[in-house]
Amino acid sequence: MTTSPPHQEGPEARAEEGTPKPAGPVRPVLLVVLLCLADLMVVLDVTIVNVALPSMKRDLGLSQTDLQWVVNAYALIFGCFLLLAGRLGDIFGRRRLFLAGVVLFGAASMLSGLADDAATLIVGRGLQGLGGAVIAPTGLSIINTEFRHDTAGRTKAVAAWGTIAAGGSALGLLLGGVLTTTISWHWIFFINVPVAAAVLLCARAVPESRDEASDRTVDYAGALTVTAGLLLLVLALGHGASWGWTSGRTLGTLAAAVLLLAAFLVISSRVRRPLVRLGIFRIRSLAVADGVLLLLSSGIFTMFFFSTLYLQDVLGYTPIKAGLTFLPAAIGVMIGATIAQPVVGRLGPVTVGSAGLLLAGGGMLYLSRLPEGGDYATDLLPGLLLQAIGLGLAFVPVTLLATSGVPESDAGLASGLYQTVQEIGGAIGLAAMSALAVWRTGQEMTGSGAGPDVSAQVAGFRLAFLAGSLVMVAGAVLFAALLRKRHVDPVMADVAANGPAV
Known part of the structure; x- marks a missing residue:
């Protein structure tokens, strides 16, 4: 048990122990x-x-x-x-x-x-x-x-x-x-x-402030293995096209990533205070929502990354003009989220989430036909808006299912997992899409002996968007196939009674 030194008295000491100081x-x-x-x-x-x-x-x-x-x-x-x-x-x-x-x-x-x-x-x-x-x-x-x-x-x-x-x-x-x-x-x-x-x-x-009642156990081994494993996984995915997918370097890096992530699971199942308590994934709604979020996040990273390269490297936009052209997409996400909030209660999170993912997939499919000398208003904007509105629609039910309907003792872990999965999903997805784009660009350049031209570069972008579209559809299928009314009803009852989790 942590105790304060004898000389610490008054409000300063109480603040150190977790009690807020009186304030105006x-x-x-x-x-x-x-x-x-x-x-x-x-x-x-x-x-x-x-x-x-x-x-x-x-x-x-x-x-x-x-x-x-x-x-x-x-x-x-x-x-x-x-x-x-x-x-x-x-x-x-x-x-x-x-x-x-x-x-x-x-x-x-x-x-x-x-x-x-x-x-x-x-x-x-x-x-x-x-x-x-x-x-x-x-x-x-x-x-x-x-x-x-x-x-x-x-x-x-x-x-x-x-x-x-x-x-x-x-x-x-x-x-x-x-x-x-x-x-x-x-x-x-x-x-x-x-x-x-x-x-x-x-x-x-x-x-x-600090949690004085908690023990001081920290799962450093779990943090180290999961971080190193994910870094190696993204490294292999990101460099696979240039290293060669069947090369010893790529396969060795992937094998090391798998071993480290497996070690993380073993550590998490055995230590007294794991970084991630694996038992939380027995909650079907949370496990499926986090899995879908992993796929959903890759769509956001892919949209921004390849669209900005297309706007500036292909269409010749300045950075400020490119930034302005993304504002409709940001507004589209807010529109989708605004529509989803009242509709989720009537149609259910699975229906709304699946529809949003399919709409986002349709937007990315539209972007997969980008021409070499395209026009923003006709070739890019419709796809960006479709994807953005779909992402906004999907994020609301995914967030509800990933963070609500869990025991109070797991509320912090559920929220932390939500943020963690969102970032990691985007990183893994972007690495995979970038690898596909680099591979496709290389295929288009085969035998030319020159650096990547606009045609080869755009071909890579198109493949990345097409793959991203398939990922969104996979998320919709995952949602619809693995969640039933009995999994969702407790979450919606919790939201109705207590509001969405923070």
């Missing part, structure tokens, strides 16, 4: 602003790089494989360390971990902005992902603990946090285009530095 009306507002500001950095950096990818490619001489690692290094590290970071915050102090995450994110952003080669940029992005993985769960935990006796305050704080999560992606696309066009792509990273500094300057407004 200003400090809670400042606290929420700081937490949301830090979360905005994390959310922005998921999408802000997308419209800058062609500029990075030209300036640093990056290959398409390098480009997908600029995206995936962030997403994969972020997803792998979310659960561990949340657990460490509970044990060692949420404020301490949160501020450490802000420092790491700011430093990693500076490193990424100063990068003059692929390796430095990818390492910087990975460190950003690690900082983001610390900020996201600890920041939300601070909100939950600080406002646990203030229902109205907690509702407002969570709403502000959710607004940042929903709007940050669209803002990232626009801001990335503006900064890349008006200054340079380096500033999409440099802009995080003053934000991180502002949060740190006001750090006294962030209270300390």
